Amino acid sequence: MMTTPATSLDALPLLANLSHTQRAAIAGVSQIKSYDAGTRLFDEGGLADQCWVVLSGCVMLDALVPPRDLVVLQSIGPGELIGLSWLVPPYRWHFGATAVSPTRAVVVDTAALRSLAEGDPALGYQLALILLEALLNRLQATRIRLLDLYRNPS
Numbered sequence: 001m002m003t004t005p006a007t008s009l010d011a012l013p014l015l016a017n018l019s020h021t022q023r024a025a026i027a028g029v030s031q032i033k034s035y036d037a038g039t040r041l042f043d044e045g046g047l048a049d050q051c052w053v054v055l056s057g058c059v060m061l062d063a064l065v066p067p068r069d070l071v072v073l074q075s076i077g078p079g080e081l082i083g084l085s086w087l088v089p090p091y092r093w094h095f096g097a098t099a100v101s102p103t104r105a106v107v108v109d110t111a112a113l114r115s116l117a118e119g120d121p122a123l124g125y126q127l128a129l130i131l132l133e134a135l136l137n138r139l140q141a142t143r144i145r146l147l148d149l150y151r152n153p154s
Helices: 005-010 020-027 110-119 121-151
Strands: 030-035 040-042 050-056 059-065 069-076 096-099 103-109
Touching: 005 020, 005 030, 005 050, 005 103, 020 110, 020 121, 050 110, 069 121, 103 110, 110 121
Parallel strands: none
Antiparallel strands: 030 103, 040 096, 050 103, 059 069, 059 096
C-alpha cells in the first residue's frame, strides 16, 4: 500500500488535536520525499519555505559556531517536526539540517500552510500550539546540550 501525506499525517500523534479535515488540508499542500544520508535539507539563513515531519530516519540540526564550524544541536526522529522558522517573518532558517540516515518525511509548502492558517483561525491556533511545543522541546534539548558542553568543554 502506498503511503500518502494524508494517511501519514492522520497517523501522527503530533497532529492529533487537528481534525481530519484540517489534516487533509495540510496534506493537500504536502508531499512525501525521501532523502539519502548526507542530504542537506537547508542551511542557516536560507529561505524557510518548507517544513518536514519525519516519518523514518534521522535528521541532525546544526548551527555555525566559528571557529568550530558546524555544531550538532539535536537529532530529530520519526514523528518530529523540522523547520519552525516558516511562521515568523522574515522566514529564514535559524539553523541547518542534514539527514544522517535514509529519511522519509512529509514535506509541507509553508506559504500554502500560512494561507490555510489565515483562512482557518482554528487551524492557525492549533498550528501555533504545535510549533510552540516543538520550540519548547528544542529549547530544552539545547539547554541539556549546553549543560553537557560546559561540563565537558573538550
